[in-house]
Amino acid sequence: MSWILALPILAPFLTAALAFLLRNRRGSGWVSVLGAALSLVLAVRLLLAVLEHGVIAGQMSAWPAPFGITLVADYLSAAMVLITAIISLAVAIWAMAEIGQTSTRLGWHGLFQTLIGGVSGAFLTGDLFNLYVWFEVLLISSFGLLVIxxxxxxxxxxxxxVTLNLISTVLFLCAAGLTYGATGTLNMADLHRAVAAHPDPGLMTVIAVMFMLAFGLKAAVFPLFFWLPASYHTPHFAVSAVFAGLLTKVGVYALIRSFTLIFTHDQGYTHQILLWTACLTMLSGVLGAAAQSDFRKILSFHIVSQIGYMVLGLALMSPLALMGGVFYLLHHIIVKANLFLIAGVSRRLTGSSDLYAIGGLYRSAPLLAVLFLIPAFSLAGFPPLSGFWAKYVLVRASLDAGMGLVAFVALLTGLLTIYSMTKIWAEAFWKPHPNGSWPRLSDIPARPRWLMLAPIIVLAAMTVLIGIFPQPFISFATIGAGQLLDPAAYIETVLRGRAS
Amino acid sequence: METVLALLSGLLTAAAVWLMLSGNLLRFLFGLLLLSNAVNLAIFAAGRLTGAAPPLLGPGGALPGHEMANALPQALLLTAIVIGFGLFAFALALTIRAWRSFGHLEVDRMRLAEPDEGEK
Structure with missing residues (x-):
């Protein structure tokens, strides 16, 4: 059982080593693509195993839990690993068209695969300190990708x-150390028991809030999000896309995991903070986006507002709300990464991502326009696209909980999202290019053109597919949310080795 | 001993916050270094300071009769120190690069990625 869990982490690291060794050869990018395809196969295998068994766990080096390091996959983890592999493959293909010789020689593809390995590790680990290590792995490779x-x-x-993320890292480390000092364990399943049984719940709440700050900074929630719109529009577009799709979601995942499995002892306090955070995150993100005029900056601020929806699902802590949160998480990764890839194509066609300096894409590149509308409308929550179901469930869950104001904020955020998407549409696609040029998709040579368009088309098709046939995804998310709300199976699977 | 470590950790944190708020990137980094050391001390103290013997098994894997110290907090610390060193090295390299690119390290004046609307 261990290998099936460890391989989705090992594959990206082996690929990274190979891609780094071959960085001066021409095949480096293809190594990354093949490695990503292999990871995808392994992730599908993991998901099938999880569908069969519910939760699977493996102890590294055969040290029994809670002493050794545990790898665990439940529905949420397995789905996150699969979606990571999908985004990794899409971006690896897309990157072949964008990442030039200089960046390749500096080891771009190796760093990219290391990042994916770190992300997969964070989703699969069942140990708090190990989670810290995976965070560092993905952090240091994201630093490299950002400056290359x-x-x-x-x-x-x-x-x-770098500076703001390092502060979050120190906080996380401190919280993990204090957790160990107070409870004597770092195994998440074991912590569920230890935290609930701790004689001083106030101390546990203090530690919980430290984790909330550390993960909240990674997830870019209000008021800790300022590093995100300051940096996401500066690197290569492929980097923006993978950051936008995956990095903040690791923070959201860590929040969901720690506040459904470990710190559930004082929900009246912790989840109330999360609720207000969620509402303010939705609003501040979408209002920030309204003030921007750069393609990528608008999208960056929208990441922040969308994080709010996911945290809302966690804060309400009802089966419906958590299901909505999980569904939102999965749908959002696809949509957001795709929008950044489309921004990259539009930049290549028009020469800029400043909305006032570009235009005319609707007439000159109608295919790109259609491909933009799918994720853009999904982000805003138009039926029948995937975002509609995600928003519908969350609004419904807030109304069920008797929180009309929260539902109103969620709906208002959706409305304002349409405003920014319309802005991009009007400026980049509808109005003529200020310098009168009509750049066509066929102006890009065939090879880079299809390397860029193929991943975008596939991701857009997935968005449509989830929107038209939401039922299997919703029932999957329902079971996943059920596992989060009642972690008995998770804990039993992890600690089973101890009794025998 | 715990009291001394707690006070020292608090003192380091205070100095770290003061340095980090100064608005200079290099001072920020030194502040971060102090902060991570403060956290390391806190983990060290939280792992209990005992005078017990090191956790070594006797011949043939026999458990020794006396009380043993818990080595895990130290192991966590070592990991954290190594990781912190790597991150600090990167941050320092980035600072040098920022100095070469901008000619100063004043964080408030680093507005290239987010220019004021008026300056456009």
């Missing part, structure tokens, strides 16, 4: 990204 290419703007963005 080295434009002055990217250095400026990286300064803010």
């Amino acid at each position: 290419g080295g434009r002055r703007q990217a250095i400026d963005g990286a300064v803010k990204y």
Whole structure:
């Protein structure tokens, strides 16, 4: 059982080593693509195993839990690993068209695969300190990806990204150390028991809030999100896409995991904070986006507002709300990464991502326009796209909980999202290009053109598919949310080795 | 001993916050270094300071009769120190690069990625 859990983490790291060794050869990008395809196969295998068994766990080096490091996959983890592999493959293909010789020689593909390995590890680990280590792995590779290419703007963005993320890291470490000091364990399943049984619940709440701050900074929630819109629009578009799709979601995942499995002893306090955070995150993100005029900056602020919806699902803690949160998480990764990839194509066609300096894409590249509308409308929550179901469930869950104001904020955020998407549509696609050019997709040579368009088309097709046939995904998310709300199976699977 | 470590950790944190709020990137980094050391001390103290013997098994894997110290907090600390060192090295390299690109390290004046609307 261990290998099936460890392989989705090992595959990206082996690929990274190979891609790094071959960085001076021409095949480096293809190594990354093949490695990503292999990871996808392994992730599908993991998901099938989880569908069969519910929860699977493996102890590294055969040390029994809670002493050794545990890898665990429940529905949420397995789905996150699969979606990571999908985004990794899409971006690896897309990157072949964008990442030039200089960046390749500096080891871009190796860093990219290391990042994916770190993300997969964070989703699969069942140990708090191990989670810290995976966070560091993905953090240090994201630092590298951010500055490779080295434009002055990217250095400026990286300064803010690096400093604020390092503070979150120190907080996380401190919280993990204090947790161990207070409970004597770092195994998440064991912590569920230890935290609930701790004689001083106030101390546990203090530690819980430290984790909330550390993960909240990673997830970019209000008021800790300022590093995100300061940096996400500066690196290569492929980097933006994978950051936008996956990095903040690792923070959201960590929040969901720690506040459904570990710190559930004082929900009246912790989840109330999360609820207000969620509402303010939705509003501040979408209002920030309304003030921007750069394609990628608008999208960056929308990441923040969408994080609010996911945290809302966690804060309400009802089966319906958590199901909505999980569904939102999965749908959002696809949509957001795709929007950044589309921004990259539009930049290549028009020469800029400043909305006032570009235009005319609707007439000159109608295919791109259609491909933009699918994720953009899904983000805003138009039926029958995937975002509609995600928002519908969350609004419904807030109304069920008797929180009309929260539902109103969620709906208002959706409305304002349409405003920013319309802005991009009107400026980049509808109005003529200010310098009168009509750049066509066929102006890009065939090879890079299809390397860019193929992943976008596939991701857009997935968005449509989830929207038209939401039932299997919703029942999957329902079971996943059920496992989160009642972690008995998770804990039993992890600790089973101890009794025998 | 715990009291001394707690006070020292608090003192380091205070100095770290003061440095980090100064608005200079290099001072920020030194503040971060102090902060991570404060956290390391806190973990060390939280792992209990005892005078017990090191956790070594006797011949043939026999459990020794006396009380043993818990080595895990130290193991966590070592990991954290190594990781912190790597991150600090990167941050320092980034600072040098920022110095070469901008000619200063004043964080408030680093507005390239987010220019004021008026300056456009």
